Amino acid sequence: MTTLRDILSQGAQMFLVLLLAPLLTGFVRKVKARLLRRRGPPLLQPYRDLIRLMRKDVVLAENASWLFRVIPYLIFAGTWVAASLVPTFGSGLLFSWTADLIAIIALLGSARFFQALAGMDVGTAFGGIGSSREVMIASLAEPAILITVFGVAMIAGSTQLSRIAEFMGSSEVGLRVSLGLALVALIIVALAENARIPVDNPATHLELTMVHEAMVLEYSGRHLALIDLSSELKLLLYVSLIACIFVPWGAAPADSGIQAFVFGAALYFGKLAAGGFLLALFETSIAKMRVFRIPEFLGAALMLALLATLLRFVSGSL
Amino acid sequence: MSGLQFDIAHLLAGSLVLASFVMLYQDRLYSLLNVYAMHATVLAMSVAWQAFVQEAPHLYLTASIALVFKAIIIPVALHRIIVRLGIHREIETAVGVGLTMMAGIGLVALSMVVMLRVTPGADALAREDLAFSLSVVLLGLLIMVTRRNAVSQVVGFMSLENGLVLAATGAKGMPLVVEISVAFSVLIAFIVIGIFLFRIRERFDSVDVQALDRFRGERG
Numbered sequence: 001m002t003t004l005r006d007i008l009s010q011g012a013q014m015f016l017v018l019l020l021a022p023l024l025t026g027f028v029r030k031v032k033a034r035l036l037r038r039r040g041p042p043l044l045q046p047y048r049d050l051i052r053l054m055r056k057d058v059v060l061a062e063n064a065s066w067l068f069r070v071i072p073y074l075i076f077a078g079t080w081v082a083a084s085l086v087p088t089f090g091s092g093l094l095f096s097w098t099a100d101l102i103a104i105i106a107l108l109g110s111a112r113f114f115q116a117l118a119g120m121d122v123g124t125a126f127g128g129i130g131s132s133r134e135v136m137i138a139s140l141a142e143p144a145i146l147i148t149v150f151g152v153a154m155i156a157g158s159t160q161l162s163r164i165a166e167f168m169g170s171s172e173v174g175l176r177v178s179l180g181l182a183l184v185a186l187i188i189v190a191l192a193e194n195a196r197i198p199v200d201n202p203a204t205h206l207e208l209t210m211v212h213e214a215m216v217l218e219y220s221g222r223h224l225a226l227i228d229l230s231s232e233l234k235l236l237l238y239v240s241l242i243a244c245i246f247v248p249w250g251a252a253p254a255d256s257g258i259q260a261f262v263f264g265a266a267l268y269f270g271k272l273a274a275g276g277f278l279l280a281l282f283e284t285s286i287a288k289m290r291v292f293r294i295p296e297f298l299g300a301a302l303m304l305a306l307l308a309t310l311l312r313f314v315s316g317s318l
Numbered sequence: 319m320s321g322l323q324f325d326i327a328h329l330l331a332g333s334l335v336l337a338s339f340v341m342l343y344q345d346r347l348y349s350l351l352n353v354y355a356m357h358a359t360v361l362a363m364s365v366a367w368q369a370f371v372q373e374a375p376h377l378y379l380t381a382s383i384a385l386v387f388k389a390i391i392i393p394v395a396l397h398r399i400i401v402r403l404g405i406h407r408e409i410e411t412a413v414g415v416g417l418t419m420m421a422g423i424g425l426v427a428l429s430m431v432v433m434l435r436v437t438p439g440a441d442a443l444a445r446e447d448l449a450f451s452l453s454v455v456l457l458g459l460l461i462m463v464t465r466r467n468a469v470s471q472v473v474g475f476m477s478l479e480n481g482l483v484l485a486a487t488g489a490k491g492m493p494l495v496v497e498i499s500v501a502f503s504v505l506i507a508f509i510v511i512g513i514f515l516f517r518i519r520e521r522f523d524s525v526d527v528q529a530l531d532r533f534r535g536e537r538g
Contacts (some may be wrong), residue, residue: 181336310423310427314429
Protein backbone atom coordinates (compact mmCIF):
# COMPACT_ATOMS: atom_id res chain seq x y z
CA MET A 1 0.00 0.00 0.00
CA THR A 2 2.78 2.38 0.91
CA THR A 3 4.66 1.51 -2.24
CA LEU A 4 1.54 2.03 -4.33
CA ARG A 5 0.97 5.45 -2.81
CA ASP A 6 4.61 6.40 -3.39
CA ILE A 7 4.39 5.32 -7.02
CA LEU A 8 1.19 7.32 -7.44
CA SER A 9 2.59 10.46 -5.85
CA GLN A 10 5.81 10.15 -7.87
CA GLY A 11 3.82 9.79 -11.08
CA ALA A 12 1.58 12.70 -10.16
CA GLN A 13 4.66 14.77 -9.44
CA MET A 14 6.26 13.92 -12.81
CA PHE A 15 3.21 14.95 -14.79
CA LEU A 16 2.47 17.91 -12.58
CA VAL A 17 5.84 19.50 -13.25
CA LEU A 18 5.57 18.78 -16.95
CA LEU A 19 2.12 20.35 -17.15
CA LEU A 20 2.88 23.32 -14.95
CA ALA A 21 6.21 24.36 -16.49
CA PRO A 22 4.81 26.20 -19.55
CA LEU A 23 2.16 27.79 -17.35
CA LEU A 24 4.82 29.24 -15.05
CA THR A 25 6.70 30.72 -18.01
CA GLY A 26 3.46 32.14 -19.38
CA PHE A 27 2.65 33.60 -15.99
CA VAL A 28 6.05 35.30 -15.70
CA ARG A 29 5.66 36.75 -19.21
CA LYS A 30 2.15 37.95 -18.43
CA VAL A 31 3.20 39.65 -15.17
CA LYS A 32 6.15 41.28 -16.90
CA ALA A 33 3.91 42.60 -19.63
CA ARG A 34 1.39 43.92 -17.12
CA LEU A 35 4.15 45.65 -15.19
CA LEU A 36 5.21 47.38 -18.40
CA ARG A 37 1.54 48.33 -18.98
CA ARG A 38 1.16 46.06 -21.95
CA ARG A 39 -1.54 43.46 -22.21
CA GLY A 40 0.82 40.58 -22.89
CA PRO A 41 0.19 37.16 -24.42
CA PRO A 42 -2.45 34.94 -22.82
CA LEU A 43 -1.35 32.62 -20.03
CA LEU A 44 -1.69 29.54 -22.23
CA GLN A 45 0.48 30.92 -25.04
CA PRO A 46 3.53 28.71 -24.20
CA TYR A 47 1.35 25.59 -24.63
CA ARG A 48 0.17 26.83 -28.00
CA ASP A 49 3.73 27.58 -29.03
CA LEU A 50 4.79 24.07 -28.07
CA ILE A 51 1.89 22.46 -29.98
CA ARG A 52 2.61 24.58 -33.03
CA LEU A 53 6.27 23.65 -32.98
CA MET A 54 5.40 19.98 -32.55
CA ARG A 55 3.30 20.07 -35.75
CA LYS A 56 6.01 21.70 -37.83
CA ASP A 57 8.67 19.92 -39.83
CA VAL A 58 12.22 19.74 -38.63
CA VAL A 59 14.68 21.65 -40.78
CA LEU A 60 18.18 20.32 -40.29
CA ALA A 61 21.38 22.01 -41.32
CA GLU A 62 23.29 20.12 -43.99
CA ASN A 63 26.30 19.38 -41.83
CA ALA A 64 24.38 18.48 -38.67
CA SER A 65 25.60 15.22 -37.17
CA TRP A 66 23.51 12.54 -35.44
CA LEU A 67 24.40 14.18 -32.14
CA PHE A 68 22.46 17.27 -33.15
CA ARG A 69 19.28 15.23 -33.56
CA VAL A 70 19.71 13.21 -30.37
CA ILE A 71 20.59 16.05 -28.05
CA PRO A 72 17.10 17.61 -27.61
CA TYR A 73 15.82 14.31 -26.24
CA LEU A 74 18.83 13.98 -23.91
CA ILE A 75 18.39 17.51 -22.58
CA PHE A 76 14.68 17.01 -22.09
CA ALA A 77 15.16 13.67 -20.33
CA GLY A 78 17.81 14.99 -17.96
CA THR A 79 15.86 18.08 -17.05
CA TRP A 80 12.58 16.23 -16.61
CA VAL A 81 14.13 13.63 -14.32
CA ALA A 82 15.80 16.37 -12.28
CA ALA A 83 12.56 18.35 -12.04
CA SER A 84 10.55 15.33 -10.94
CA LEU A 85 13.05 14.57 -8.15
CA VAL A 86 12.53 17.90 -6.37
CA PRO A 87 9.73 17.50 -3.82
CA THR A 88 6.94 19.90 -4.72
CA PHE A 89 3.65 19.13 -2.96
CA GLY A 90 4.86 16.35 -0.69
CA SER A 91 8.07 14.65 0.32
CA GLY A 92 6.89 11.01 0.16
CA LEU A 93 8.05 10.26 -3.36
CA LEU A 94 9.13 6.88 -4.65
CA PHE A 95 12.54 8.16 -5.68
CA SER A 96 13.14 10.46 -2.75
CA TRP A 97 16.14 8.34 -1.76
CA THR A 98 17.80 9.41 -5.03
CA ALA A 99 16.60 13.00 -4.75
CA ASP A 100 20.01 14.14 -3.78
CA LEU A 101 20.97 17.74 -4.44
CA ILE A 102 24.28 16.76 -5.96
CA ALA A 103 22.57 14.30 -8.32
CA ILE A 104 20.16 17.01 -9.46
CA ILE A 105 23.04 19.40 -10.14
CA ALA A 106 24.84 16.68 -12.07
CA LEU A 107 21.75 16.00 -14.20
CA LEU A 108 21.40 19.69 -15.02
CA GLY A 109 25.14 19.94 -15.68
CA SER A 110 25.06 17.08 -18.17
CA ALA A 111 22.05 18.64 -19.91
CA ARG A 112 24.03 21.83 -20.25
CA PHE A 113 27.06 19.99 -21.56
CA PHE A 114 24.97 18.48 -24.35
CA GLN A 115 23.41 21.82 -25.13
CA ALA A 116 26.84 23.42 -25.50
CA LEU A 117 27.88 20.56 -27.79
CA ALA A 118 24.79 21.07 -29.93
CA GLY A 119 25.54 24.75 -30.20
CA MET A 120 28.92 24.00 -31.72
CA ASP A 121 27.79 21.04 -33.83
CA VAL A 122 26.56 22.88 -36.90
CA GLY A 123 29.53 25.19 -36.92
CA THR A 124 27.82 28.58 -37.14
CA ALA A 125 29.39 31.54 -35.43
CA PHE A 126 26.36 32.29 -33.26
CA GLY A 127 26.24 28.79 -31.85
CA GLY A 128 29.92 28.95 -30.98
CA ILE A 129 29.52 32.29 -29.19
CA GLY A 130 26.50 31.00 -27.29
CA SER A 131 28.26 27.81 -26.23
CA SER A 132 31.40 29.57 -25.08
CA ARG A 133 29.41 32.06 -23.02
CA GLU A 134 27.18 29.37 -21.58
CA VAL A 135 30.22 27.39 -20.47
CA MET A 136 31.78 30.51 -18.97
CA ILE A 137 28.63 31.18 -16.95
CA ALA A 138 28.38 27.54 -15.95
CA SER A 139 31.98 27.38 -14.77
CA LEU A 140 31.18 30.17 -12.32
CA ALA A 141 27.66 29.13 -11.37
CA GLU A 142 28.39 25.50 -10.63
CA PRO A 143 30.99 26.05 -7.88
CA ALA A 144 28.63 28.58 -6.32
CA ILE A 145 25.68 26.20 -6.26
CA LEU A 146 27.81 23.31 -5.01
CA ILE A 147 29.16 25.34 -2.11
CA THR A 148 25.63 26.55 -1.34
CA VAL A 149 24.57 22.92 -1.25
CA PHE A 150 27.43 22.09 1.11
CA GLY A 151 26.43 24.93 3.42
CA VAL A 152 22.78 23.87 3.47
CA ALA A 153 23.74 20.22 3.90
CA MET A 154 25.97 21.07 6.84
CA ILE A 155 23.02 22.74 8.55
CA ALA A 156 20.47 20.08 7.71
CA GLY A 157 22.82 17.12 8.05
CA SER A 158 21.92 15.59 4.69
CA THR A 159 22.04 16.33 0.98
CA GLN A 160 18.73 14.55 0.42
CA LEU A 161 16.07 17.05 -0.49
CA SER A 162 13.22 15.45 1.42
CA ARG A 163 15.32 15.33 4.60
CA ILE A 164 16.41 18.95 4.14
CA ALA A 165 12.80 20.01 3.64
CA GLU A 166 11.72 18.17 6.78
CA PHE A 167 14.56 19.71 8.79
CA MET A 168 13.83 23.21 7.54
CA GLY A 169 10.16 22.79 8.35
CA SER A 170 10.91 21.77 11.93
CA SER A 171 11.63 24.23 14.69
CA GLU A 172 15.25 23.20 15.34
CA VAL A 173 16.57 25.45 12.59
CA GLY A 174 16.64 28.65 14.60
CA LEU A 175 17.82 31.89 13.14
CA ARG A 176 20.79 31.37 10.85
CA VAL A 177 22.61 34.02 8.85
CA SER A 178 24.15 31.25 6.74
CA LEU A 179 20.74 30.31 5.37
CA GLY A 180 20.05 33.88 4.32
CA LEU A 181 23.36 34.06 2.48
CA ALA A 182 22.74 30.67 0.88
CA LEU A 183 19.30 31.85 -0.29
CA VAL A 184 20.77 34.93 -2.00
CA ALA A 185 23.52 32.84 -3.60
CA LEU A 186 20.98 30.30 -4.85
CA ILE A 187 18.78 33.04 -6.31
CA ILE A 188 21.73 34.55 -8.19
CA VAL A 189 22.70 31.14 -9.55
CA ALA A 190 19.09 30.44 -10.52
CA LEU A 191 18.91 33.71 -12.47
CA ALA A 192 22.12 32.87 -14.31
CA GLU A 193 21.19 29.25 -15.03
CA ASN A 194 17.77 30.12 -16.38
CA ALA A 195 19.13 32.85 -18.64
CA ARG A 196 17.03 35.49 -16.88
CA ILE A 197 17.58 39.21 -17.19
CA PRO A 198 20.70 40.48 -15.51
CA VAL A 199 22.67 37.71 -17.19
CA ASP A 200 20.79 36.97 -20.39
CA ASN A 201 17.57 38.21 -21.94
CA PRO A 202 15.00 35.47 -22.49
CA ALA A 203 12.83 37.67 -24.70
CA THR A 204 15.22 38.36 -27.58
CA HIS A 205 16.21 36.27 -30.52
CA LEU A 206 18.71 38.34 -32.40
CA GLU A 207 21.05 40.29 -30.31
CA LEU A 208 24.80 40.06 -29.97
CA THR A 209 24.63 39.55 -26.21
CA MET A 210 22.29 36.58 -26.17
CA VAL A 211 23.52 33.34 -24.67
CA HIS A 212 20.86 30.68 -24.50
CA GLU A 213 19.04 31.65 -27.67
CA ALA A 214 22.30 31.75 -29.61
CA MET A 215 22.93 28.10 -28.85
CA VAL A 216 19.54 26.87 -29.98
CA LEU A 217 19.31 29.09 -33.03
CA GLU A 218 19.68 26.15 -35.43
CA TYR A 219 16.88 24.10 -33.94
CA SER A 220 13.38 23.94 -35.37
CA GLY A 221 10.18 21.95 -35.15
CA ARG A 222 9.82 19.32 -32.46
CA HIS A 223 13.48 19.64 -31.45
CA LEU A 224 12.95 23.29 -30.62
CA ALA A 225 9.73 22.42 -28.79
CA LEU A 226 11.63 19.95 -26.59
CA ILE A 227 14.38 22.44 -25.86
CA ASP A 228 11.88 25.17 -24.99
CA LEU A 229 10.00 22.78 -22.76
CA SER A 230 13.23 21.81 -21.00
CA SER A 231 14.14 25.40 -20.28
CA GLU A 232 10.62 25.96 -18.94
CA LEU A 233 11.06 22.85 -16.78
CA LYS A 234 14.37 24.17 -15.54
CA LEU A 235 12.78 27.44 -14.41
CA LEU A 236 10.10 25.48 -12.58
CA LEU A 237 12.79 23.27 -11.06
CA TYR A 238 14.73 26.17 -9.62
CA VAL A 239 11.61 27.85 -8.23
CA SER A 240 10.52 24.60 -6.59
CA LEU A 241 14.05 23.94 -5.34
CA ILE A 242 14.16 27.32 -3.58
CA ALA A 243 10.64 26.76 -2.26
CA CYS A 244 11.52 23.26 -1.09
CA ILE A 245 14.67 24.32 0.79
CA PHE A 246 13.70 27.70 2.16
CA VAL A 247 9.88 27.70 2.45
CA PRO A 248 9.00 24.01 2.93
CA TRP A 249 5.94 24.68 5.07
CA GLY A 250 2.76 23.00 4.00
CA ALA A 251 4.31 20.21 1.92
CA ALA A 252 2.76 16.87 2.79
CA PRO A 253 4.99 14.63 4.93
CA ALA A 254 5.89 11.13 3.77
CA ASP A 255 2.98 9.23 5.32
CA SER A 256 -0.08 11.40 5.01
CA GLY A 257 -3.51 11.12 3.52
CA ILE A 258 -4.97 12.55 0.36
CA GLN A 259 -6.09 15.78 2.03
CA ALA A 260 -2.53 16.65 2.98
CA PHE A 261 -1.43 16.11 -0.60
CA VAL A 262 -4.21 18.30 -1.98
CA PHE A 263 -3.39 20.97 0.58
CA GLY A 264 0.33 20.72 -0.29
CA ALA A 265 -0.47 21.01 -3.98
CA ALA A 266 -2.62 24.10 -3.43
CA LEU A 267 0.14 25.69 -1.39
CA TYR A 268 2.67 24.73 -4.05
CA PHE A 269 0.65 26.64 -6.66
CA GLY A 270 0.76 29.63 -4.35
CA LYS A 271 4.53 29.33 -3.92
CA LEU A 272 5.05 29.04 -7.68
CA ALA A 273 2.87 32.09 -8.30
CA ALA A 274 4.75 34.08 -5.67
CA GLY A 275 8.11 32.99 -7.12
CA GLY A 276 7.03 33.87 -10.65
CA PHE A 277 5.71 37.24 -9.58
CA LEU A 278 8.92 38.11 -7.71
CA LEU A 279 10.99 37.02 -10.71
CA ALA A 280 8.96 39.22 -13.05
CA LEU A 281 9.20 42.15 -10.64
CA PHE A 282 12.96 41.73 -10.36
CA GLU A 283 13.37 41.44 -14.11
CA THR A 284 11.43 44.59 -14.87
CA SER A 285 13.31 46.62 -12.28
CA ILE A 286 16.84 45.78 -13.44
CA ALA A 287 18.77 46.17 -16.68
CA LYS A 288 20.79 43.52 -18.41
CA MET A 289 24.47 43.38 -17.51
CA ARG A 290 27.37 43.55 -19.87
CA VAL A 291 28.79 40.11 -20.56
CA PHE A 292 32.07 41.07 -18.94
CA ARG A 293 30.34 41.93 -15.69
CA ILE A 294 28.71 38.52 -15.36
CA PRO A 295 31.79 37.02 -13.65
CA GLU A 296 31.53 39.70 -10.96
CA PHE A 297 27.83 38.98 -10.46
CA LEU A 298 28.38 35.26 -10.18
CA GLY A 299 31.54 35.80 -8.16
CA ALA A 300 29.35 37.53 -5.60
CA ALA A 301 27.21 34.38 -5.46
CA LEU A 302 30.31 32.24 -4.95
CA MET A 303 31.53 34.61 -2.26
CA LEU A 304 28.18 34.55 -0.45
CA ALA A 305 28.08 30.77 -0.58
CA LEU A 306 31.61 30.49 0.80
CA LEU A 307 30.80 32.99 3.52
CA ALA A 308 27.65 31.05 4.44
CA THR A 309 29.68 27.88 4.81
CA LEU A 310 32.36 29.65 6.86
CA LEU A 311 29.83 31.25 9.21
CA ARG A 312 28.09 27.93 9.65
CA PHE A 313 31.49 26.39 10.43
CA VAL A 314 32.03 28.91 13.24
CA SER A 315 28.68 28.41 14.93
CA GLY A 316 28.93 24.65 14.43
CA SER A 317 32.33 24.33 16.08
CA LEU A 318 31.32 26.18 19.24
CA MET B 319 22.65 31.48 27.26
CA SER B 320 19.73 30.20 25.26
CA GLY B 321 19.91 29.21 21.62
CA LEU B 322 17.94 32.13 20.26
CA GLN B 323 20.07 34.73 22.03
CA PHE B 324 23.19 33.19 20.58
CA ASP B 325 21.58 32.91 17.15
CA ILE B 326 20.68 36.59 17.05
CA ALA B 327 24.18 37.60 18.17
CA HIS B 328 25.57 35.31 15.47
CA LEU B 329 23.23 36.83 12.90
CA LEU B 330 24.27 40.40 13.72
CA ALA B 331 28.00 39.68 13.87
CA GLY B 332 27.78 37.68 10.64
CA SER B 333 25.97 40.58 8.97
CA LEU B 334 28.85 42.83 10.02
CA VAL B 335 31.30 40.56 8.16
CA LEU B 336 28.92 40.56 5.20
CA ALA B 337 28.76 44.37 5.25
CA SER B 338 32.56 44.44 5.13
CA PHE B 339 32.41 42.29 2.03
CA VAL B 340 29.85 44.61 0.47
CA MET B 341 32.27 47.49 1.11
CA LEU B 342 35.00 45.52 -0.57
CA TYR B 343 32.74 45.05 -3.59
CA GLN B 344 31.74 48.70 -4.06
CA ASP B 345 33.77 50.74 -6.49
CA ARG B 346 31.86 54.04 -6.28
CA LEU B 347 32.55 56.41 -3.44
CA TYR B 348 28.94 57.33 -2.70
CA SER B 349 27.80 53.77 -2.38
CA LEU B 350 30.91 52.98 -0.34
CA LEU B 351 29.89 55.65 2.17
CA ASN B 352 26.31 54.38 2.27
CA VAL B 353 27.53 50.86 2.94
CA TYR B 354 29.80 52.23 5.66
CA ALA B 355 26.77 53.81 7.32
CA MET B 356 25.02 50.44 7.12
CA HIS B 357 28.11 48.77 8.60
CA ALA B 358 28.02 51.12 11.58
CA THR B 359 24.26 50.60 12.02
CA VAL B 360 24.73 46.83 12.11
CA LEU B 361 27.53 47.35 14.64
CA ALA B 362 25.25 49.47 16.81
CA MET B 363 22.55 46.80 16.67
CA SER B 364 25.05 44.11 17.54
CA VAL B 365 26.41 46.06 20.50
CA ALA B 366 22.90 46.83 21.74
CA TRP B 367 22.04 43.15 21.57
CA GLN B 368 25.18 42.31 23.57
CA ALA B 369 24.14 44.92 26.13
CA PHE B 370 20.79 43.20 26.42
CA VAL B 371 22.26 39.69 26.65
CA GLN B 372 25.07 40.54 29.06
CA GLU B 373 22.83 42.89 31.07
CA ALA B 374 25.49 45.56 30.83
CA PRO B 375 23.75 48.95 30.51
CA HIS B 376 26.92 50.86 29.66
CA LEU B 377 27.09 49.00 26.36
CA TYR B 378 23.90 50.82 25.31
CA LEU B 379 26.00 53.97 25.47
CA THR B 380 28.60 52.40 23.19
CA ALA B 381 25.83 51.41 20.81
CA SER B 382 24.43 54.93 20.70
CA ILE B 383 27.91 56.39 20.16
CA ALA B 384 28.34 54.02 17.23
CA LEU B 385 24.92 54.95 15.85
CA VAL B 386 25.25 58.73 16.18
CA PHE B 387 28.89 59.24 15.27
CA LYS B 388 29.66 56.44 12.88
CA ALA B 389 26.35 55.85 11.19
CA ILE B 390 25.28 59.49 10.87
CA ILE B 391 27.93 62.14 11.48
CA ILE B 392 30.96 60.60 9.81
CA PRO B 393 29.18 59.44 6.61
CA VAL B 394 27.46 62.82 6.23
CA ALA B 395 30.77 64.63 6.74
CA LEU B 396 32.52 62.37 4.25
CA HIS B 397 29.72 62.95 1.75
CA ARG B 398 30.34 66.68 2.05
CA ILE B 399 34.09 66.23 1.76
CA ILE B 400 33.89 64.23 -1.45
CA VAL B 401 31.43 66.70 -2.94
CA ARG B 402 33.77 69.56 -2.08
CA LEU B 403 36.73 67.69 -3.46
CA GLY B 404 34.71 67.04 -6.60
CA ILE B 405 35.44 63.31 -6.63
CA HIS B 406 31.94 62.01 -5.86
CA ARG B 407 31.46 60.66 -9.36
CA GLU B 408 34.80 58.98 -9.55
CA ILE B 409 35.03 55.25 -10.18
CA GLU B 410 37.88 53.65 -8.43
CA THR B 411 40.39 51.50 -10.21
CA ALA B 412 40.94 49.03 -7.44
CA VAL B 413 42.57 45.65 -7.83
CA GLY B 414 40.16 43.33 -9.64
CA VAL B 415 37.02 42.62 -7.64
CA GLY B 416 37.29 38.85 -7.98
CA LEU B 417 40.82 38.76 -6.68
CA THR B 418 39.95 41.02 -3.76
CA MET B 419 36.96 38.85 -2.88
CA MET B 420 39.10 35.74 -2.90
CA ALA B 421 41.66 37.42 -0.67
CA GLY B 422 38.84 38.51 1.64
CA ILE B 423 37.47 34.96 1.92
CA GLY B 424 40.99 33.76 2.67
CA LEU B 425 41.34 36.34 5.44
CA VAL B 426 38.00 35.37 6.98
CA ALA B 427 38.98 31.70 6.94
CA LEU B 428 42.36 32.58 8.45
CA SER B 429 40.86 34.61 11.28
CA MET B 430 38.38 31.85 12.08
CA VAL B 431 41.05 29.19 12.16
CA VAL B 432 43.29 31.34 14.35
CA MET B 433 40.63 32.54 16.76
CA LEU B 434 38.86 29.23 17.23
CA ARG B 435 42.18 27.49 17.95
CA VAL B 436 43.43 30.13 20.35
CA THR B 437 40.33 30.55 22.51
CA PRO B 438 38.95 27.12 23.38
CA GLY B 439 38.36 28.09 27.02
CA ALA B 440 36.24 31.22 26.51
CA ASP B 441 32.46 31.13 26.25
CA ALA B 442 30.81 30.65 22.89
CA LEU B 443 29.62 34.21 22.32
CA ALA B 444 33.02 35.78 23.05
CA ARG B 445 34.81 33.28 20.82
CA GLU B 446 32.50 33.90 17.96
CA ASP B 447 32.68 37.65 18.37
CA LEU B 448 36.46 37.53 18.46
CA ALA B 449 36.60 35.46 15.27
CA PHE B 450 34.20 37.78 13.45
CA SER B 451 35.84 40.95 14.71
CA LEU B 452 39.28 39.77 13.63
CA SER B 453 37.89 39.15 10.16
CA VAL B 454 36.28 42.61 10.09
CA VAL B 455 39.64 44.13 11.10
CA LEU B 456 41.51 42.19 8.42
CA LEU B 457 38.90 43.10 5.80
CA GLY B 458 39.26 46.77 6.78
CA LEU B 459 43.00 46.48 6.23
CA LEU B 460 42.32 44.82 2.89
CA ILE B 461 40.05 47.71 1.88
CA MET B 462 42.86 50.12 2.77
CA VAL B 463 45.39 48.14 0.78
CA THR B 464 43.33 47.72 -2.38
CA ARG B 465 42.16 51.34 -2.69
CA ARG B 466 44.15 54.16 -4.16
CA ASN B 467 41.80 56.94 -3.16
CA ALA B 468 42.53 58.51 0.21
CA VAL B 469 38.83 58.87 1.10
CA SER B 470 38.12 55.18 0.68
CA GLN B 471 41.24 54.39 2.68
CA VAL B 472 39.72 56.45 5.47
CA VAL B 473 36.51 54.44 5.16
CA GLY B 474 38.54 51.24 5.38
CA PHE B 475 40.18 52.52 8.53
CA MET B 476 36.82 53.36 10.08
CA SER B 477 35.43 49.92 9.33
CA LEU B 478 38.53 48.39 10.91
CA GLU B 479 37.73 50.33 14.05
CA ASN B 480 34.18 48.94 14.00
CA GLY B 481 35.73 45.48 14.19
CA LEU B 482 37.69 46.54 17.28
CA VAL B 483 34.51 47.75 18.96
CA LEU B 484 32.83 44.42 18.22
CA ALA B 485 35.75 42.57 19.85
CA ALA B 486 35.64 44.88 22.84
CA THR B 487 31.93 44.33 23.47
CA GLY B 488 32.23 40.57 23.09
CA ALA B 489 34.77 40.46 25.92
CA LYS B 490 32.94 40.88 29.20
CA GLY B 491 33.89 43.65 31.59
CA MET B 492 35.42 46.11 29.16
CA PRO B 493 35.42 49.43 31.04
CA LEU B 494 33.42 52.26 29.55
CA VAL B 495 36.30 54.73 29.77
CA VAL B 496 38.33 52.70 27.32
CA GLU B 497 35.48 52.54 24.83
CA ILE B 498 34.72 56.23 25.00
CA SER B 499 38.36 57.14 24.61
CA VAL B 500 38.66 54.81 21.60
CA ALA B 501 35.57 56.37 20.06
CA PHE B 502 36.88 59.88 20.56
CA SER B 503 40.37 59.09 19.35
CA VAL B 504 38.83 57.74 16.18
CA LEU B 505 36.80 60.90 15.83
CA ILE B 506 39.91 63.02 16.26
CA ALA B 507 41.77 60.82 13.78
CA PHE B 508 38.89 61.38 11.41
CA ILE B 509 39.16 65.16 11.77
CA VAL B 510 42.92 65.08 11.29
CA ILE B 511 42.55 62.86 8.23
CA GLY B 512 39.90 65.22 6.87
CA ILE B 513 42.25 68.16 7.17
CA PHE B 514 45.02 66.15 5.59
CA LEU B 515 42.81 65.25 2.68
CA PHE B 516 42.40 68.91 1.86
CA ARG B 517 46.13 69.53 2.30
CA ILE B 518 46.98 66.64 -0.03
CA ARG B 519 44.46 67.92 -2.48
CA GLU B 520 45.89 71.46 -2.36
CA ARG B 521 49.39 70.27 -2.99
CA PHE B 522 48.89 67.53 -5.55
CA ASP B 523 45.51 68.38 -7.13
CA SER B 524 44.35 64.84 -6.42
CA VAL B 525 43.65 62.51 -3.54
CA ASP B 526 45.11 59.57 -5.39
CA VAL B 527 47.84 58.42 -3.03
CA GLN B 528 50.09 57.40 -5.92
CA ALA B 529 50.94 61.08 -6.20
CA LEU B 530 52.58 60.74 -2.80
CA ASP B 531 54.73 57.85 -4.02
CA ARG B 532 56.09 59.99 -6.79
CA PHE B 533 56.82 62.76 -4.36
CA ARG B 534 58.75 60.43 -2.09
CA GLY B 535 60.87 59.43 -5.07
CA GLU B 536 59.70 55.80 -5.14
CA ARG B 537 58.71 55.93 -8.77
CA GLY B 538 61.08 57.31 -11.34
